[in-house]
Amino acid sequence: MSLQENIVQIVSHPHLSPKQKSNYLALEAENSLPYVAVSEQVSNAMKDGIICDMFEGHAPFKPRYVLPDYAKYLKQGSEYLALSPAEDFDDALNALMVLYHHVPSVTNIPVFLGHLDALLMPFVAGLDADAIYRKLTRFWILLDRILPDAFMHVNIGPTDNIICRTLLRIDLELQQIAPNLTFMYEPAITPDDLLLQATTNICFCNKPHIANYSLHAETFDKRGFGIVSCYNALPLAGGANTLVRLNLKQVALKAASIDDFFQQVLPYYGQLTFELIEARSAFLHQQSHFFDSFLVKEQLIVEDRFAPMFGIYGMAEAVNILQALSAKGLAAAIRSPEAISQSSNAYGHSQAANELGLRISAALANMVTSTPVTYGYKGR
Structure with a gap:
């Protein structure tokens, strides 16, 4: 659907209020702009549903929170x-x-x-x-x-x-x-x-x-x-200048083994997540002029008190996939995720699965605390 068709659909929508229509029209305008500059790897990860920008828009001109x-x-x-x-x-x-x-x-x-x-x-x-x-x-x-x-x-x-x-x-x-x-x-x-x-x-x-x-x-x-x-x-x-989320289920599906997940795949997509955080934060802080607002001038907010948020989802699915991967191989993990979630070895039902979830959380926590960001509260 073209931009003009989207706009017509919004302005003629029978259930949206004028204010809601204005908000949607503004989002359409923003998303008609080129996306903030990111690498091909980040772009592909977003298209594949591995990394999500939480629909904050192509050109972030205001912080998330x-x-x-x-x-x-x-x-x-x-x-x-x-x-x-x-x-x-x-x-x-x-x-x-x-x-x-x-x-x-x-x-x-x-x-x-x-x-x-x-x-x-x-x-x-x-x-x-x-x-x-x-x-x-x-x-x-x-x-x-x-x-x-x-x-x-x-x-x-x-x-x-x-x-x-x-x-x-x-x-x-x-x-x-x-x-x-x-x-x-x-x-x-x-x-x-x-x-x-x-x-x-x-x-x-x-x-x-x-x-x-x-x-x-x-x-x-x-x-x-x-x-x-x-x-x-x-x-x-x-506040928070941006929120980017990592889909752990999709990350797990990229792994050949549990060791591969921890040693190669999770660090790789974690760094791509940070690249997207940096790109979105840079636009907000360097180009949007948000931090020239009266909120800053009157010291109601301070620019260096904003922190990017590194989010995750799909932990249970990731653990179940990795458990099945360890036992049966990647084909089985992809073919029957429902069976995995219902087994006695599933996340929440197995000590080994729960410990694997904690191991993933620890790896992510270490990644976040050890990776500096340009625009963050105390460098994080």
Whole structure:
């Protein structure tokens, strides 16, 4: 189908809203451009479904995920947005809604709305519990109606406070898809009854998702982190510039043996994945001018706090294929993957298979930690 035919199909689609049509039209325009420069090997791996760029577009002009420092924004205001520092609760909610509109992501909807209880607690003076409840209920409904994306995360906890408890109450009552919610848990700080409230919510609305606060905090610096999108921990005032995923099933099918998988095939496709990460990141950082935006100039984000994401999928299938490869040869592994997954030697059913999965994970972890990137948080 030609570009013009695609455009006609979009603008005449009976079920897309005008905003959805605009988003699809923009994606069509971007993908009419040549792809960022990559080697023939990377291009072939993408065509074969071994490496996936997660449909981020041919010319990445915005990061995949952005985590602004909302606390800094509320404290200093914004020259670009002509907003003074927030002085009260209503100011803070209004200022946040304004900035959310200007925070991009791969979905064009912000994936991070901040550590909302920490952001709003400085503004609760003079408000009783009922006033806070009413204001936050309206805010919660507004988020769902104008930013309807489950990748969009609010973070709360690990401390006990009226904002945290009120948001859990509201989320349980409304049971909306958006915003998504992550509850930071720290045994030494979080009281048991607050954790119980969070877990009760899970039974009714499948959230909040509970994150080990201290485990994540140790990974990042004092400026902190946020949990966003598909529960990814990323640097606060930064984010993820791109996400590239490696299909382990297809990698396993390229191997002649388990040793060949670890010694030749996985390292080869791992390096191609890094090549694609480098190419996409280079375009974003060098050519898109995204990092000339007011978000950077007002220090709400910092360029070197963005990290590329190396993703994987197909672990179970890869393990099962390699197990069968070891026992019966490549032809059998390709011919009957369903039989492999149902056998007692399959991933999740066999100690040997599970250990092979751990070995693959360890090899990938070593690859990621030992491979520097040009545009990454602390070089990774």
